Amino acid sequence: MRNKMFELENEFVKYAVIGDPVAHSVSPAMQNAGFMAAGLDERYGKYHVKPDELADFTEFARHNLYGFNATVPHKSALIDLLDEVAPAALAANSVNTVSVRNGKLYGDSTDGYGLETALKEAFDLDIADSRIVMLGAGGAAQATAFEFVSRQAAHLTIVNRTKSKAEALAEHLSGQSTVLTALGNDETDLIAQAITHADVVIQATSAGLRESDAPPLELELLQNAAAIFDMIYKNTAVLQYAQKHNIPCADGRGMLLHQGAKSFSIWTERRAPVAAMRAALDAALNK
Known part of the structure; x- marks a missing residue:
């Protein structure tokens, strides 16, 4: 059953984090600082995706995004919806990073x-x-x-x-x-x-x-x-x-920073601007 239509926030949003809940996520602030520091036009958004909407979202992502992060409660359920999953992520039964390449979804874990x-x-x-x-x-x-x-x-x-x-x-x-x-x-x-x-x-x-x-x-x-x-x-x-x-x-912000930086590198195939991402993360968490 189709639960809702997912739409792009704007034409530049090509990456996102999904979760249930997701409103609290500071990943957009961190990742967007990374994209800007790297001189990239793409931007990173967030989507509230409930468990029964996950299949719909992956199909939306397949045609509209370059990649996305998954948080609670989707890291395990996502695996069966992907075309290919890295062996370590499969063994851990946990995917937090998905890349979209030529219409196929590739899962990995940077945790x-x-x-x-x-x-x-x-x-x-x-x-x-x-x-x-x-x-x-x-x-x-x-x-x-x-x-x-x-x-x-x-x-x-x-x-x-x-x-x-x-x-x-x-x-x-x-x-x-x-x-x-x-x-x-x-x-x-x-x-x-x-x-x-x-x-x-x-x-x-x-x-x-x-x-x-x-x-x-x-x-x-x-x-x-x-x-x-x-x-x-x-x-x-x-x-x-x-x-x-x-x-x-x-606290866990160092883990959040470095898993996010690794996701950035997987998507863009370039070194993540960690200092800029750290500053944005700290600012978002200290609000």
Whole structure:
């Protein structure tokens, strides 16, 4: 069933971000700064696409756009609608970057690159051989965990409110060199022990998107963390705790910047103007 007709915002908009919701997205500000700094005429918009409109949108994109980014909740559902998907994105079951070439849709994921680059930038941390505690086992966490395993982290501890979800994710990722452990939120002694020995704690739940959200775990368990990376680009309760206790920390804007820069490079086949994109991103987030 056709839900609605998608229309170009204007003739210059050839790229976009899609999501449900999408109004909050700062990707247009960041990407448009990139296009302008690179001297390109194309512009980047946003489309509110509900799950039952995704197929219609991909057909619209096939004939009208040069590429688009996908965010929640479309990263997995998109895969079956594309003509070709990069092997790593297929294995992670997550696509966030689509290129349109000669009427065909090519899917890729730049999230892993964005995360890897952000961790290196914030903490001088290399994922390979590192010990990581990850909070969450949902969609974002699943793709993130895959990146850690594919980049050969030494040990990944997955902590989730529902332990069975953490166990299922660990089982799905098994068979690689990374040692995997699954814990429920109530296993506080084991969580504290894992955090004490970890190089970084990754906050990969949605807790903190709304100010009313409860923290993803008892904050006191973080007191011995070496570093904390929250994938949300807000000053969440987790980050406030880290700042109060002088724990090195970073929010998700570095990941957003670098995955966006990688998307830009895939589409334009040129180096992304990262400094201009960073300035625009910071300005948009600090409004």
